[in-house]
Amino acid sequence: MHQPSPLYRRLLLMAATASALLIALPSSAGSRILGTGAVSAIEGAAGGGLSPWAVLSSTASDNELGATASATQAWVDDYQLSVASASINVHDRLELSMARQTFELTTLGGELEQTIYAAKVRLFGSVLYHPWGIWSAGMMHKRLKDGSVPTALGADDTRGTDAFLSASKLLFNAFLGRNVLVNGTLRNTSANQGGLLGFGGDQGGRAWMAEGSLGVFITPNWIVGTEYRQKPDNLSVAREDDWQSLYSAYFFNKHVSLTGAWLDLGDIAGLPSQQGGYVSLQAAF
Amino acid sequence: MSLLSIASRRIIFTFLLLSTLLMQGCAQHNSGATLSLYERIGGQPAIEAIVENLLYRIAEDEEVVGYFANTNIDLFAESFATQLCDISDGPCRYDGPPMDRAHQTMGITDAHFNRVVAYLDIAMRHEGVSLSARNDLLGRLAPLYEDVMRLR
Numbered sequence: 001m002h003q004p005s006p007l008y009r010r011l012l013l014m015a016a017t018a019s020a021l022l023i024a025l026p027s028s029a030g031s032r033i034l035g036t037g038a039v040s041a042i043e044g045a046a047g048g049g050l051s052p053w054a055v056l057s058s059t060a061s062d063n064e065l066g067a068t069a070s071a072t073q074a075w076v077d078d079y080q081l082s083v084a085s086a087s088i089n090v091h092d093r094l095e096l097s098m099a100r101q102t103f104e105l106t107t108l109g110g111e112l113e114q115t116i117y118a119a120k121v122r123l124f125g126s127v128l129y130h131p132w133g134i135w136s137a138g139m140m141h142k143r144l145k146d147g148s149v150p151t152a153l154g155a156d157d158t159r160g161t162d163a164f165l166s167a168s169k170l171l172f173n174a175f176l177g178r179n180v181l182v183n184g185t186l187r188n189t190s191a192n193q194g195g196l197l198g199f200g201g202d203q204g205g206r207a208w209m210a211e212g213s214l215g216v217f218i219t220p221n222w223i224v225g226t227e228y229r230q231k232p233d234n235l236s237v238a239r240e241d242d243w244q245s246l247y248s249a250y251f252f253n254k255h256v257s258l259t260g261a262w263l264d265l266g267d268i269a270g271l272p273s274q275q276g277g278y279v280s281l282q283a284a285f
Numbered sequence: 286m287s288l289l290s291i292a293s294r295r296i297i298f299t300f301l302l303l304s305t306l307l308m309q310g311c312a313q314h315n316s317g318a319t320l321s322l323y324e325r326i327g328g329q330p331a332i333e334a335i336v337e338n339l340l341y342r343i344a345e346d347e348e349v350v351g352y353f354a355n356t357n358i359d360l361f362a363e364s365f366a367t368q369l370c371d372i373s374d375g376p377c378r379y380d381g382p383p384m385d386r387a388h389q390t391m392g393i394t395d396a397h398f399n400r401v402v403a404y405l406d407i408a409m410r411h412e413g414v415s416l417s418a419r420n421d422l423l424g425r426l427a428p429l430y431e432d433v434m435r436l437r
């Protein structure tokens with residue numbers, strides 16, 4: 001089995017050290033309520049594991065700045081994904097994030113790497129207080145490091161940009177006295193397997209995709225839920241399925257969260273029904 | 286991937302969604318038939334203890350306490366307790382100023398608003414209020430944000 005990349009290992013170590021310190025030492029945090037910064041999705045933006053949500057990362061409020069760093073690892077039957085990501089939140093209005101994904105083809109051999117630069121703007125509202133929740137729009141610019149495999153599979157491009165509109169709302173006391181978090185995202189994308197298999201192909205290009213999630217805060221620190229992400233199917237030689245997860249995220253405090261998930265990613269690059277586990281550690285400041 | 290397994294994945298998701306919605310209906314049905322939120326919080330003694338606990342937390346926050354520099358704290362405590370009693374379906378009627386006028390030109394920031402909400406939640410927890418009653422009360426107060434912040 002391949003070893004995670006050195007960059008990833010370094011970031012994991014940094015995130016783990018920062019988390020240990022932040023659990024041990026009290027330090028100042030943003031003013032937003034615990035958990036409202038969500039976790040880091042695999043593309044770097046604040047969200048669930050698979051999909052960006054409308055909330056902005058960390059707990060920074062209207063006159064505060066926040067930052068997050070996270071390390072994520074996913075294992076499915078024939079692949080392994082490592083993500084190192086970081087974000088900043090300016091005044092709970094603008095979120096800028098960056099993610100480096102390394103996708104190891106454990107069965108086929110080789111690896112794919114992409115970098116994602118993203119920006120998300122809160123258009124209006126609040127996940128807690130506004131009757132319509134919080135609404136945000138964002139862009140994700142994705143660049144593959146070496147596009148030879150995706151190009152060989154029939155992808156048109158090795159760079160692409162997603163645009164998305166997202167809404168999130170916390171429903172107080174909605175399920176057995178617990179608060180429920182709902183999120184919906186519409187994404188305009190041409191990315192195959194999130195971009196790891198390039199952009200566009202012989203079967204299609206840019207299209208709107210729907211993503212959604214539903215989670216229950218069992219306690220104020222612990223949310224359990226499910227997420228769904230519709231995906232395009234642009235490559236005839238590598239059919240693509242929608243993604244789905246069951247997740248559990250624990251917020252030790254405003255600084256440290258640990259997310260675990262069960263993933264069902266369907267077919268990837270010709271290998272069928274990829275399922276497996278997901279772990280993500282986030283430190284927020 | 287076979288059509289069957291795609292269908293089964295869709296079904297799992299739909300099932301989770303539906304069961305959540307159904308159980309929500311049941312939960313509301315059960316709690317509605319028994320105790321009011323006011324009773325679940327613990328009635329007037331609990332509400333007064335919560336307000337006092339909240340005031341201590343506000344007093345310790347150098348930034349938030351500034352808003353209360355010219356406030357008669359006893360009157361505020363009484364008025365806020367009456368509002369909590371009213372909004373939780375207790376035997377009170379809040380007849381103080383509307384929320385926009387009560388907070389006008391104070392310049393309350395989102396950060397300070399969030400901090401007060403967090404203090405209220407900790408205060409309730411300290412006074413032994415259950416998670417579901419806390420969520421219920423916070424859910425009733427949350428929509429007041431728009432009014433509290435309108436004339437800020």
Ligand code: HEM
Pocket residue numbers: 349352353355356357360361364365368381382387388393397398399401426427429430433
């Ligand atoms: C949903 C949230 C809130 C509710 C339900 C609420 C409720 C109330 C009530 C019932 C009063 C008494 C009005 C009167 O009888 O004159 C009041 C006054 C006051 N509130 Fe709030 N409040 C909220 C949020 C806040 C926040 C976030 C702050 C500051 C950070 C704040 C600062 C004050 C101050 C300083 C007064 C006293 C005004 C005076 O001196 O007349 N409130 N509030």
